[in-house]
Amino acid sequence: MERASSWMVAEKTDAIVLRVVSWSETSLIVTLLTRDFGKISALAKGARRPKSPFEAALDLLCRCRIVFLPKSGDVLDLLTEAKLMRRFRNESRRLPNLYAAYYVVELMRELIDHGQVQSAVYDLADETLLKLEQDAQIDGVLLQFELSLLRLLGHQPNMTRCVGCDRAMVEEGPIDFGLLVSGVLCDRCVAGQRQVIRMRGESRQIFALLSEEAEWESGWLTIPDKVRGECRAIIQRYLTVHFDRQWQLHRYLEDLAR
Numbered sequence: 001m002e003r004a005s006s007w008m009v010a011e012k013t014d015a016i017v018l019r020v021v022s023w024s025e026t027s028l029i030v031t032l033l034t035r036d037f038g039k040i041s042a043l044a045k046g047a048r049r050p051k052s053p054f055e056a057a058l059d060l061l062c063r064c065r066i067v068f069l070p071k072s073g074d075v076l077d078l079l080t081e082a083k084l085m086r087r088f089r090n091e092s093r094r095l096p097n098l099y100a101a102y103y104v105v106e107l108m109r110e111l112i113d114h115g116q117v118q119s120a121v122y123d124l125a126d127e128t129l130l131k132l133e134q135d136a137q138i139d140g141v142l143l144q145f146e147l148s149l150l151r152l153l154g155h156q157p158n159m160t161r162c163v164g165c166d167r168a169m170v171e172e173g174p175i176d177f178g179l180l181v182s183g184v185l186c187d188r189c190v191a192g193q194r195q196v197i198r199m200r201g202e203s204r205q206i207f208a209l210l211s212e213e214a215e216w217e218s219g220w221l222t223i224p225d226k227v228r229g230e231c232r233a234i235i236q237r238y239l240t241v242h243f244d245r246q247w248q249l250h251r252y253l254e255d256l257a258r
């Protein structure tokens with residue numbers, strides 16, 4: 001008996017499609033990042049029929065306006081409507097932009113927990129996808145996205161003070177970044193540390209800036225060519241070590257950078 005359904009209220013919000021899985025001949029299970037309810041998994045009954053209430057809104061990377069019935073516990077939410085607002089349009093027609101967009105989705109899918117609601121995370125993803133539709137230079141956009149996301153989720157590395165002794169690190173030259181301890185290390189504290197990477201002063205400055213502020217709100221930073229490769233290599237290693245996992249899209253982004 002579904003007692004709860006009698007007073008369940010349908011919710012409306014904006015959403016980005018993070019995953020689509022076939023559930024039956026006619027239905028789909030979708031994972032969505034919503035603006036007001038965080039990440040949800042929902043059953044879309046009849047979505048695979050030619051004429052469904054979801055039209056073509058349930059494709060990966062689509063942004064849509066949805067109506068759904070939240071269910072409690074481990075039960076899937078029920079999606080009742082999805083109206084397409086924006087499909088990912090790769091205007092540059094460059095493959096790296098598409099891979100970068102898939103990577104944005106991968107990070108959202110894996111790093112955001114169900115029940116974790118932050119509209120700023122949704123806005124960040126939305127702004128990043130918009131930027132990736134046009135921009136040919138993806139490295140800076142991705143780094144800004146990655147560090148902004150880490151900051152919003154409370155995983156940002158400390159790039160200004162030694163994480164061992166809390167000393168302010170004002171050096172302008174190369175500096176040691178401890179991936180396991182999530183921050184820069186002074187000469188004394190670096191001894192005996194594992195997973196330490198040496199980074200240039202310029203790279204550290206960029207990491208420090210993007211870790212502290214929502215730069216994307218005022219504009220997108222361009223990373224100087226000189227340190228672009230280094231910045232990408234460091235952020236990818238940090239994400240791998242910090243979350244102790246391999247990211248599917250890292251390999252593709254590396255291949256394309258060559």
Ligand SMILES: [Zn+2]
Pocket residue numbers: 162163164165166167185186187188189190
């Ligand atoms: Zn120290």
